[in-house]
Amino acid sequence: MLLTYRALKRRALAKKLAITTANGVDESSYVRIGGIDQWISVRGEDRTNPVILEIHGGPGASNLVFTPRTRAWERHFTIVRWDMRGAGRTFAAGGPERQGELTLDRLYQDALEVTDHVRARLGVDKVVLVANSFGTITGLRLARNHPERYSAYVGTDQNIVGGGRDTSAYEALLARLEKAGKTKQRAKVAAMGPDPSAWSAHDWAEYAKTVVTTDPLTYDTMKTVVIRSLWFSPLHTLRELRTYLKAQTFSEVLGPQATTIDEYTEGTAFRLPVFFFQGDSDVLTPPEPVRRFHEAVSAPVKDFALIGEASHFASFRHPERFLDLLLTRVRPVVTGEAVR
Structure with missing residues (x-):
């Protein structure tokens, strides 16, 4: 019965995805x-x-499963979704032994190659760079260093590592666990310490999992948005979904590589428009560090907005609100057109 319902739902979503415009x-x-x-x-x-080029998060979590949820975006933008090495169909094609070097530096270079491929394929000079979650670490670096390739940067679920100085998310997790009486979980998190640069890849993944599962709104988003998108994706078979999850485990090694990054040291001067659209209740990448970074940024245009009633995965929980921000704040800047 469950598989029958899945088949019917996937068929309906596949029909919804059909692009028939000339x-x-x-x-x-x-x-x-x-x-x-x-x-x-x-x-x-x-x-x-x-053209929007997405830099997905995870690490190792392809955004392809969200295509039905973001169908309306495609009326106003051409959406390019790229499965990075170690993620999605790229991982499926070669398996773990054929992903090559899995480092943030390698992903950065890949992103530049993908950008140039897209610019040539679609005949555009620049693309809008939209990064979410773990992808924002690479996204900020691309935007900072290559304004000749990107017309704007949009970060959502934005990470601000900041050299590990801000431990508010870690402290909030400890407080949440203590309030819930989860003493064993709290002891594990406390034993890890507040410095993520001392964590192993397993520690890093366990921390993220604990944050997600102990916050009601984030956990609800995981179930109703992420898991449902996976289960009903018309673009993925059950075998591909299993591979999708294996890719995330494989890519966990990228997590600790990001823990020593300091965005302030790397630079707050940008030569392109910069936008941050953050879930107002995000406990994994809280909005306040992002707001502070936004205040420090110098850019031709900059903007910050909260997406209400949203935790992590804000753009996918409320794709219509995210689209409204793209249409009213980003598109007019990159096209020179008035707000429609």
């Missing part, structure tokens, strides 16, 4: 990037719309 684009394939085949999807109803 000037639309719906193509996906493996492209040779950084010496391995990497999956790139391009979808939109009008090729003349601004």
Whole structure:
């Protein structure tokens, strides 16, 4: 019965995804990037719309499963979704032994290759860079260093590592566990200490899992948005979903690599418009460190907005609100058009 319902739901979602406009684009394939085949999807109803290149999070968590939830975005933007090495169909194609070097530096170089491929394939000078969650670590670096390739940067579920100086999220987790009477979990987190640079990849993953499962709104989002998107994805078979989850475990090694990053030291001067759209109740990447970083940023245009009633995965829990922010704040800046 459950599989029958899944089949019916997937069929309905597949129908919803059909792009039938004369000037639309719906193509996906493996492209040779950084010496391995990497999956790139391009979808939109009008090729003349601004192009968005997503940098997904996780690490290792492809955004392809969210395509039905963000279908409305494709009326106003051409959306490029790329499964990084160690993620999604890129991981599935080669397996763990053919992912090559899995480092933040390698992902950064891959992203530049993907960007140039997309610019050439779609015939555009620049693309809008939209990064979420763990992808924002790479996204900020790309935006800071390459304004010649990107017309704007949009960070959501934005990470501000800040050299590990801000421990508010860690302290909030300890307080939440203590209030809930979860003494064993609290003892484990306390034993890890507040300095993530001292954590192992397993520690890093366990910390994230504990944050997600102990906050009601985040946990609800995981169940109703992330898990449902996985289960009903018309673009993935059950075998592909299992591989999707294996990719995230495989990519955990990237987590500790980010713990010593200091965005302030790397630079707060940007030569392109910068936007931060954060869930107002995000406990994994809290909004206040992002607000402080935004205040320190110098850019031709900068903006900060909270997405109400949202934790982590804010853009996918409320895709219509995120689209409204893209249309009213970002698109007019990158196109020079008035707000529609």
